Amino acid sequence: MKEIVKTTIESLKKNNIKAYYFTDIDSAADALLDEIVSDGVVGIGGSLTVKSLAIAQKLIQRGNKVFWHWLEDTPERQENARKEALLCDVYITSTNALTQKGQLVNTDGTGNRVASMIFGPKKVIIVCGTNKIVKDLDEALERIKTSAVMNAKRLGSNTPCVTTGKCTDCNSENRICRITTIIDRKPFQTEMTVMIIDKELGY
Numbered sequence: 001m002k003e004i005v006k007t008t009i010e011s012l013k014k015n016n017i018k019a020y021y022f023t024d025i026d027s028a029a030d031a032l033l034d035e036i037v038s039d040g041v042v043g044i045g046g047s048l049t050v051k052s053l054a055i056a057q058k059l060i061q062r063g064n065k066v067f068w069h070w071l072e073d074t075p076e077r078q079e080n081a082r083k084e085a086l087l088c089d090v091y092i093t094s095t096n097a098l099t100q101k102g103q104l105v106n107t108d109g110t111g112n113r114v115a116s117m118i119f120g121p122k123k124v125i126i127v128c129g130t131n132k133i134v135k136d137l138d139e140a141l142e143r144i145k146t147s148a149v150m151n152a153k154r155l156g157s158n159t160p161c162v163t164t165g166k167c168t169d170c171n172s173e174n175r176i177c178r179i180t181t182i183i184d185r186k187p188f189q190t191e192m193t194v195m196i197i198d199k200e201l202g203y
């Protein structure tokens with residue numbers, strides 16, 4: 001395990017957040033399934049990392065109720081999935097950045113993901129590739145600017161960064177960067193686990 005990962009795991013534990021390390025996606029997906037009871041209701045945030053684990057399909061196959069707006073095909077159903085996920089037993093997502101001090105930093109447009117990470121679900125599991133580990137909050141916010149441009153492109157947003165490839169802290173009505181949260185310690189009422197996978201996952 002790289003020193004940077006070891007430091008991050010130690011910091012997360014000091015922040016009262018459980019932390020585990022995996023060398024590959026399959027063992028992380030198996031451990032993730034083990035963390036969730038078979039009748040648990042599961043919410044999932046918009047996340048390419050979580051998608052790469054194919055965890056939603058595995059949960060549905062074994063009988064878990066899953067609310068993930070990425071599985072829905074109408075705006076109404078997507079909105080319902082976001083709301084149901086706010087009060088689920090387990091919420092699975094990734095993070096935009098994870099500092100070596102064990103802080104989780106995220107920027108949302110709608111806010112359902114960052115809200116669900118903080119309060120509502122009994123347990124939150126964050127899956128994170130080692131590419132998202134940064135030194136400190138400054139680096140985290142810098143990283144988020146870059147990943148937000150990629151996300152704006154993926155979503156086909158009508159924002160200046162899609163054409164220029166750079167964040168200009170725009171004031172576009174379509175701006176996708178609207179809420180930024182920093183989780184410094186485990187929230188009082190939420191069990192929190194971070195699973196670090198030694199891979200490049202998500203933006």
Ligand code: SF4
Nearest residue numbers: 161167168170176177
């Ligand atoms: S603030 Fe605007 S320009 Fe910057 S990444 Fe977000 S949407 Fe793009």
